[in-house]
Amino acid sequence: MSVKAEEPRDAPRAPEAAGRKERRKDPGGAWRREPGELAFYPWLLIAYPPISDLAAGEVRPVLPAALGVATFAVLYVLCIRLSFRDRRRAAAVALAGLLAAAFLLLAGPAHNWFYLAPLMTIACGVVLRGRSVYLLLTVLTLALVAVMWYAGASWANISLATWGTAAGGLVVSIVLKLFSVIAELQETREELARVAVAEERLRFSRDLHDLLGHTLSVMVVKAEAVRRLAPRDAEAAARQAADIEAVGREALTEVRAAVTGYRGRGLAAELASARTALADAGIAVTVTVTGERPAPEADALLGWAVREGVTNVVRHSAAGACEIVLEGTTLEIRDDGRGRDGSPLGNGLRGLTERAVALGGTLETHDRDGFLLRVTLP
Structure with missing residues (x-):
């Protein structure tokens, strides 16, 4: 049940742009990939209804309409690609062209072409940063309502189209901002660890x-x-x-x-940390301390025992409750989990046993209605 502490690893630096694709290595050693520009290209499938209308010959003239849809798709890809390569000025120019092409197409007679509206707001969420994206989304939503009303769309279709349009850009903007904040927090945590x-x-x-x-x-x-x-x-x-x-x-x-x-940080600090760790893991904890404060060496060893025992409870026991009792120089950590299931002691508990013996003490473990760790020092 012991957990061997691992030395901190050098993690890769946070991405420069929000949502940028980056490979990171998790504690288990598996690579995970953060969403990047490729995650936004499949949304072009939303343009299927206009393409279907063109293929069915329901839109006249066909050639200008087809060129308009192709231009819209190319500008959408450019917006995504340029944004994720930090070419913000070029991406903004492409976005302006995309918005112009979108409203020219939306003013056409086919109501299915309003499916293109969410794509333009998704591009807005990717390209723009800060509060400007919310202002633009508001303007675009109001403009869409006006265009659809002018085209004779029903209020049901108007409400659905405007909701999808506003939500698409808003969700994309919030998600990318969230990835940016997470990356900054990760970088800050790593820097604080290095400084510590x-x-x-x-x-x-x-x-x-x-x-x-x-x-x-x-x-x-x-x-x-x-x-x-x-x-x-x-x-x-x-x-x-x-x-x-x-x-x-x-x-x-x-x-x-x-x-x-x-x-070691000492017994008092480890008990306080144990309360927090168990509470965060959803494990009810009871701590009882009686007697005088142990000598410095015993205090350090008992603190180490609390850290090791509580780590095992959190990581391996699947317990719902844990009790920590300290009477003088005898420490007991008991949980109502599944115990060791016959597995041998891990490196952490073996090392703790050696330290206890070096001070003339003992370490005992029992599997009965959970798991009991008892450390007794003279």
Whole structure:
């Protein structure tokens, strides 16, 4: 049930344009493709009714109408292609031509040609950015109502056409904006992670320098004193050697404390994080803490146990409730999930067992009405 933590991976940079096609690698290693310009070309199938009218000879004259539909399709493709290649000025020119061609075609006698209206607003949603797209969609919708009314369309057809026209451009604009925001958030998260790692490395190196710089200098001076005193004053040399031993033991304790603070956040922080993680996973959590605060090394190890145990509950247990009980230096994490199903302990729990044994403690697991993790320290 253990989950082995993975080191952060360098993710690709966010796309420069909203909705741009980009390959990203997910945690499972599979490639996924964000929607790009190819996602908008199939919408040209909406132009089937006008093409059907042309093929059936229901529109006269055929040649100008066919050239108009072909021009409309080409301008639509240009709008999409140029927009996704960040050629915004050329895309805007193509969009202007598309709108002109659309209203020339919509003014024709065949009412099926109003199916072209959603295509022009989809192109607007792709090409334009910001609030300008909403203003243009409003103008285009009102213009469409006027054109359809002038052409003698029924109010039922007018309402359906205007709804599809407005919704098409609005949905496309919102979706592309959403992809843009997601990309920016992803880039920000990756940058924050890099900054956090850099700051933590700086803190750790600074702590080690502060801890060991003075201590090692003292040990070097006393070692030189031992070397000078050893030939003529063995007793004084022994005192200096004893001082070296005391300073070394003190430095070792301080380094262990520094490394413990580097690798774990402590019991209180891990309990708070566990509450949040379980609540976010929809698992009811109960935390009971009694007794005095454990010693620093025990506090760090119990915090590590909370992190590992709660990670397993969230990722593997399928539990509905979890109980965390801390009595002195005995920690129990119990859930009502499916247990380990006979599978061996994972790397995380094996490593936790080794750390507990190193401090003179024990780690026990039980599969009964769920899964129980118990860590006991002296």
